Amino acid sequence: MLDKLALLGFGPGGWGQPLLQGAFITISIALATLPFGLVLGLLVALGKRSDNVVLRWLATGYTTVFRGVPELLTLYIIYFGVQIVLQEFWQWLGLPGAFSMPPFVAGMVALGVVLSAFTSEVWVGALNAIPKGQREAAAALGLSKAHAFRLVVFPQLIRVALPGLGNNWMVLLKETSLVSVITLPDIMFITTRANVVTKEPFLFFGAAILIYFAFSLASAWGLGKLEARTNRGMATFGGATR
Template identity: 75%
Template sequence: MQYYLDLLSFGPEGWGDELLAGALVTISIALATLPFGLALGLAIALAKRSRSWTLRTFATLYTTIFRGVPELLTLYIIYFGVQVLLQGVWSALGLPGNLEMSPFLAGMVALGVVLAAFSAEVWLGALNAIQKGQREAAAALGLTKWQAFRLVVFPQLMRVALPGLGNNWMVLLKETSLVSVITLQDTMFIATRANVVTKEPFLFFGAAALIYLFFSVISTWGFDRLEDRANRGHARAGASR
């Protein structure tokens, strides 16, 4: 038992500090991806509701592609393929040096475009749940389209979309483990390296599982609080009727 505790301890003899650093990378890339993916997803959802056939077609193709292609393949395409493409453009412009994409940025972009495809459907469902009369009332009050969206539509949109976005976040947390294949030293990367050195797969992959589980439990609690807060006024209005 002491042997396993020593392996998980902090310091030069244990892997505790490396696992902690990997956990910080995991939550960092998830938090960096979330606003990018949700904002892009909202833009895709609005494009799906656009009067422009071009925008609707683009948005439909986007969600079809990135919901259908495996996340790992998307990660490889962006990290290796897009990097080669950017380097080609860089060289064609006659600029000196090499243009390299960091694993963190590549992981964030890859996970973000996939998150956008799934969150777009959540946003779209929430947009469809908001009655058209809300926008008409805002226009009657003299609000511009942007003001109506920011002050009237978006607060209601968040209330309706939060459960689905919470599920998207939970999936994103687990998908961060994929970035280990492009050498980003996240939780999964450290657990794999520790297993290779110590030949203790159950110990280190079990520790990685507990780290992901810890983040999931905290996230579930956080989203429950957000949903309670978002539904507070709505619940009172429903009770008064």
């Protein structure tokens, strides 16, 4: 038993250092994907609420496609398909060398596109929950639409959307495991390789479970603190929030 646990250590023959590096890659790609997916999702949500019919159709089509296509297929399309298109464009421009998309970038874009499709629905629900009178009051005060959104709508939007966005973050943490198929050395890539070398699947996949579980616990704690902060000043009396 001790010999098996030594495989998780940092000594000779131990996989402790690669596991830490894999955990760092996992949390790095999740943190890099989050702002990209949230901002893109908000833009898609605004498109779905736009007065422009074309924008509404494009935004609706975007969410329909990327919510319906498997995440792994999206990853393959971006890593292999988009890379081929960009490579041909690179050659058409007559630029020297060859274009190569780093696996980290491809993983971030693919996961971000999927995340944006799901977060757009959260943003739309949150936007619908904010009374129209808030925007009318901002307009009455002479605020432009951009200033009204930044100063009046967005602070309320974050508070309403945060629980749904938190759920999407937890899903994103698990979906980062997909990037192992494009040779990005995340937790799943390292543990799979360690299993091939040592023939100890329960040990290393069990270690992966514990690492993901630790990330989830830390995320749940952080999201709880963030929700408490965004809800500060909101008092409930007899079931009504004031």
